[in-house]
Amino acid sequence: MRVNNLIPNWLKNYRRQNLPADLTAALVSGMLLVPQGLAYALLAGLPPHIGLYASLLPLIAYAIFGSSSAMSVGPAAVLSLMTLSALSSHAAVGSAEYISAAIMLTLLSGLFLFAMGLLKLGTLSNLLSHPVISGFISGAAALIIVGQLPALLGIKADGDTASVKLLHVVQHLPEAHLPTMLFGVVTAVLLIASRIWLPMLLFRLGAPKQIARLGARLMPMFLVLCAIALVHQLGLADKLDIVGDIPAGLPQITVPDFNWNMIYRLMLPALIISLLGFVESLSIAQALATRRGERLNADGELLGLGAANIASAFSGGLPVAGSFSRTAVNAEAGAASPLAGVLSALLMIPILLFFTGVFSELPLTVLAAIIIVAAAGLFDFTGFIHNWRYDRTDGLAMLFTFLGVLLFGVEVGIALGIGLSFATLIWRSSRPHIAVVGRVPGTEHFRNVLRHDVETQKELLFLRIDESLFFSNISAVEDRLLSELKRHPDTRHLVLILSSVSRIDGTALERLQQINKDLRSRNIHLHLAEVKGPVLDRLSRSKLLEHLTGRIFLSSYIAELALQNETKQPPAAEGAA
Amino acid sequence: MRVNNLIPNWLKNYRRQNLPADLTAALVSGMLLVPQGLAYALLAGLPPHIGLYASLLPLIAYAIFGSSSAMSVGPAAVLSLMTLSALSSHAAVGSAEYISAAIMLTLLSGLFLFAMGLLKLGTLSNLLSHPVISGFISGAAALIIVGQLPALLGIKADGDTASVKLLHVVQHLPEAHLPTMLFGVVTAVLLIASRIWLPMLLFRLGAPKQIARLGARLMPMFLVLCAIALVHQLGLADKLDIVGDIPAGLPQITVPDFNWNMIYRLMLPALIISLLGFVESLSIAQALATRRGERLNADGELLGLGAANIASAFSGGLPVAGSFSRTAVNAEAGAASPLAGVLSALLMIPILLFFTGVFSELPLTVLAAIIIVAAAGLFDFTGFIHNWRYDRTDGLAMLFTFLGVLLFGVEVGIALGIGLSFATLIWRSSRPHIAVVGRVPGTEHFRNVLRHDVETQKELLFLRIDESLFFSNISAVEDRLLSELKRHPDTRHLVLILSSVSRIDGTALERLQQINKDLRSRNIHLHLAEVKGPVLDRLSRSKLLEHLTGRIFLSSYIAELALQNETKQPPAAEGAA
Structure with a gap:
């Protein structure tokens, strides 16, 4: 590939009048990227600042290779959960070995994605039916929520499965740490309320409709800053679990540890993560492309996501994909080209250089609340009802995938879902009309x-x-x-x-x-x-x-x-x- | 089930004029059952007389529950190979543990078959496409032939895979034991020659066409008796590997050893053996039913084969199924009802009571020759050519199943075949015309x-x-x-x-x-x-x-x-x- 080819078409043909819209979109989605980056890194069992690193180079890499005009790539909730699930059987969460495994996992899934893109295997996304994808995401959302409850309430709760964990949380509820719980629950309630009522409120106060909707999307960042200010003012830093020191400065390029045994064991999880990240991103990009009347190039998406994950591996190691919530915000704010993504990535540079100190006093319970509210938005109840009504087998595939994820974890759940999709296909064609x-x-x-x-x-x-x-x-x-x-x-x-x-x-x-x-x-x-x-x-x-x-x-x-x-x-x- | 129900319909409505035909068929196929029973037991790594035991009660059990009029159930080459493959990783061939595992394997596959019959899962046979079945049987035949070469030539040859074993045989060919080789190779040559030329020769000598064909089928028994006479006359019993003492008397009803660990480990092999035994038997019975204008009941076949295997487990432990060669003989000899099978089973009684001594001096190389010639008949070259011409993917599925069996063994081979069948189905329907x-x-x-x-x-x-x-x-x-x-x-x-x-x-x-x-x-x-x-x-x-x-x-x-x-x-x- 010649260097000239690395300058993407959208940049060569960039129309200057799009700049204001792209800049606005970059600012808004960047404001969402910071709290989500911190939160999803935490969800993946990694130090929070890795989430900020994963919001810099990967976005630029995606803009070079990817094909969607307004998809926001970066840390994503379901992928972080899958990372935690894949790595926690491999090393203790937080250990140096864990981090180096995360880097390798990210690198491998990036390489898989890029290779699939070169081999033009974009049709692989057809392996998963919509009911299975949506059952999987709903199941993962439930796991995420249950997993964050202890952090939200300040409870120490163990348990392998979601139901055991939930039981623990309920049993230990009386021991909940009051300040933690207050911060967490209030944040969660405000986030939910702001999603429902804030746009209308702002609109009634005279803000144009679009501004009102976007304003509500700044709420997570606003709440994060409020929480930090409160903790600082009230001197609560030693009473609450906080993010702690974040190293200032840009991500160092880290070369992954080549350990063949580790590579061998991470191969399958990396494949699953890359496939799912791809399918999820593709369905986001697809919805967006349809709305904008654009054609999507699935093989281009593979290259873009592959490059983004490889970049993420070299700068810290959190797998990245398209994000539902940020893409919606980005599109709504008028992102006209991938430049919006690049600009929001560049926004991370001053934050990483000068403002990391600000986030050190951020209570973890606030991040837990952000994760929980984001995950709650991933549930697909109406999809289930639709599927069930239209075609019982689709509804059952969705239900079983959901239950599979909930009871046996993400890997088994997704395998069950794919198996079910194909079993249905085969079963139906073996009973011809x-x-x-x-x-x-x-x-x-x-x-x-x-x-x-x-x-x-x-x-x-x-x-x-x-x-x-x-x-x-x-x-x-x-x-x-x-x-x-x-x-x-x-x-x-x-x-x-x-x-x-x-x-x-x-x-x-x-x-x-x-x-x-x-x-x-x-x-x-x-x-x-x-x-x-x-x-x-x-x-x-x-x-x-x-x-x-x-x-x-x-x-x-x-x-x-x-x-x-x-x-x-x-x-x-x-x-x- | 009332006792009256256990008397099968064919017996209630038996027409006496069929008796001569059934009796002839019983005699001819019984003459084939003795050498094949001894040989296939040996192939399964079991003492030869178990093969005779497996030719008694199982045939009667099949006649009660089964549905095919002339299928000859009993020891079968491919099933014996699969038994050896399943058990040899479990215990040393010939050990007491090996025999008790064989009994459990047979019991489990019998129970699986019977249960599938009760659940009316006869449609399970549709899991396997013809190209896959025929690729599997051809691969198994190749494994059987290579496996029997050392016994045929009197060579000690080891090796895990077929190719290594074949190489060993070729390298050690100069060390071949001459008398063993002579007995074996001459038997094999005579068997092949008699298949090709004997019917025509007998026909030219004035025998009616049908008698001529059936006469040729008696050749294995004839050669067995000749070999025994030669060994006895020339006093070669201590120079050759021979069958050795066979306990006289009817099979003792043995109660299988209930060892949960063993049961757990034999579950999957038993399932595969039962599925394959069923599919193979069904395709034999199907061909027969079509030729005779009868309707076949797949669920009835499951019950029949299940009962036969349960009976085999209690009388020694060699899995049984329909046999290609004996069924052909049985049908050709005019078997009009399952009574032919019952009568050929009853023929085992005098043999077990009075003539077991005769077979003690039978050289193993003769049995190896019988196995090799039978296996060679299972190759399906024309099927491969047909499949390849009609549909490249069918041809490839057959080839890969064949190679899978040859390179990785029967279990992996069949899994590969089933996987390929369905992958093709899915791949095709994902590229619609x-x-x-x-x-x-x-x-x-x-x-x-x-x-x-x-x-x-x-x-x-x-x-x-x-x-x-x-x-x-x-x-x-x-x-x-x-x-x-x-x-x-x-x-x-x-x-x-x-x-x-x-x-x-x-x-x-x-x-x-x-x-x-x-x-x-x-x-x-x-x-x-x-x-x-x-x-x-x-x-x-x-x-x-x-x-x-x-x-x-x-x-x-x-x-x-x-x-x-x-x-x-x-x-x-x-x-x-």
Whole structure:
């Protein structure tokens, strides 16, 4: 890649009139980036300032390689939870080994993403159905909330699973540390209230609608600063768990520790994290692109996210991805190009150089409150209701993924979800829909006898197979075919309508040949109608056509005309009225 | 279940005139059962007489519960190999622990089969495509042959994998034990020659065709007896590895050792063995039933095989299944009912009581030759050629399963095969076939513009989607749709022909709604045509229909008529000449 190619197109063609909008968006989303960065690093079990580091170079790297105009990349809640889950079985949270494992995990997932981008594997995102993604995110949100309750309430609570942890919290509630709880709960309540009422309040006070909405989004930063001021004024720094000293200065470029054993063990978690980070980011970017009428390039997203994670690994080690909340803010504030992301990253530089001291007295419970409120926004109740109503299996896939995450953790949960998606796909295609059809009087159309008032003929049986024929469903097709022949004992001509059959695999072909042979011995002719071009091409390479007792018709209507002449029977009425 | 129910229907309705045929079949297949039983027990790492035990009670149990009229159940080559593979990692071959593990393995797989039968899970056989089954059996046959070479040649050869073992055999060939090699190779050559030429020879000598064919099938027993006579006459018993003493008498009912740790470790191998034994038996029974015009009951087969394996566990412990070779012989000899199987089992009683001494001087190399020739018959070269020609992916699935078995053993091989089958299914349905279609002039039929000479209209675009719409393929559909719109910039009405769409899942529905919204902003109407009943039912529960910018048409023709009136454009010609 030549250096010139590294200057992205959006920068070459940058229109100066977009600058004010991009600058505003950068300021607003930067104000969100600081508290979220600190909070999500903490959630991942890393020192808070790593979250600020992860908000600098990765954003610039994404702007160079990525394709979305306004997606805000950086620390993200679900990814941080997955990082904690992947690393805590590897090393003690907070230990030097933990941090070096985090760097390696981030590097590996960055490399995976970048490699997938180079290999143009953007279609991998289709591995996950929406119900599974949304069940997963809801489950992760529940885990995040339960996990933050002890920090919010100042309780020491252990427990491997979410339910045990929740039980601990409830049992130890009387021992809650009052000042911690006050700070945390008040922050949480104010955040929720400000989400619901603040925009309306500001609007009524005379602020334009957009400004009112954006103003509400500054609330987390505002609350963080208020909490710091309060702690400082009241001298509470030694009564509360606080962030503590944050090293001033820009991130040092750290070279990851190459430990093959560690790399081997982190391979799978890194793959899962990269896949999920990608899928999550893609669905954010997709929604945004659709709203803006842009086309999204999934392979470009992979490169962008890969570069961002590699950059994050070299500057501290928190996996990054697109963030729902910040992207919404960024877009709303009018971000017109990736420059907004770059500018919000540059905003981190003065903060890291001069203002780290400010955040040292920030109580951890405030960060816990920010995490909890953000996670609560990830729940997808309406999605569940929609899915359940539209398609029970989609609803079940969502529910089981949610429960899987909750009961067995993120890795098992996502594996369960993917497995369920595909199991459903396979299960459905192994139970093909087959309809006995007849002609709608006065037309050339053939429809299900059970749903339409159609004409059928005694000696002709028309079966429409609504699925490609595979090893997994050919038995079901054969069973149905034989039972229909039993119900229509006068059948002399069986016409299989293959309008929905896009493929016939070898196993199904073999069985069809056998069926053809069986029917011949029963003196029934087997015909095919509406065979698609690619299927016919393939069939002509087999022996089925050679031995077929009947013919191949362009359409069911032509088949009826031809066979009717042969049998010379008057039509009989059948079917629903 | 009442005792009366245990008397199977075929026995209640037995027609006496079938008795001679059943008796002949029993004698012929019994003559094959003795050498195969001894050989396959040896192949499984068990004392040879266990193979005779497994040819008694299991056959009677199958006759009571099973459904196939002439399938010969009993020891089978591939199953014995799988038993060896499952148990050799568990205990030393030949040790008491090994035998007790074999009993438990057989019991567990019998229980699994019976339980699957009670749960009516016969459709589980659809998990495996024919190419995978045939790749698996060919791979197992290769493993069996390589595994028997040392015994055939009198060589001590070790090696974990087939290739290493083969290399050992070649390296140690000069050390081959001459008498062993002579006995083995001559037996093998005679067996092969007798398969090819003996029927014709007997036929030319005046035997009726059927008798000639059956005579050739008695060759293994004949060669076994010849070998025994030779060893006895020449006093070679101490120069060759021989079967050794076989305890006289009927099998003792042994109660399996309940060791939970062992049960836990044998669970998975037992499941795989039961599944494969079932699939293999079912395909044998299926072929037979088709030839005889009978209907097969897959759940009945499960019960029959389950009962047979439970019986085998209690009488010694060699897993049993349907055997290709014996079933062919049994059917050819005219077996008319399961009584043939029962009678051939009863034939074991005098052999076990009075003739076990005869077999003590049988050289093991003769059994190795019998195994090798039987295994060679399991190779499916023509199947591979057929699959490869018809469908490259089927051919690849077969090849990879074959190689998987050969390189990594039977368990990994079969897992690879199943994985491949489903991966192909998913991969194919994620790349749907989509065609731009136009009307065949003078008809109501719409066909692919690339394959047919059809009429199209500038402002109407007809797209036929040849696959159900799922999370895994909706992105591909969307991409294609947008690129076709780019190629047809004058499009005002886009008609999606859903004749092949049997289902639309929630993810696809969401995206369709989004597409509908996008098209509205581009002033293009989205119409649906030929929507199937079940799909329409489900769509009417969603919001897509409510917001649809176009209409739903019964057929593409009706859509064209209606939309043509709206746009009022003369038709233009497009498509292949």
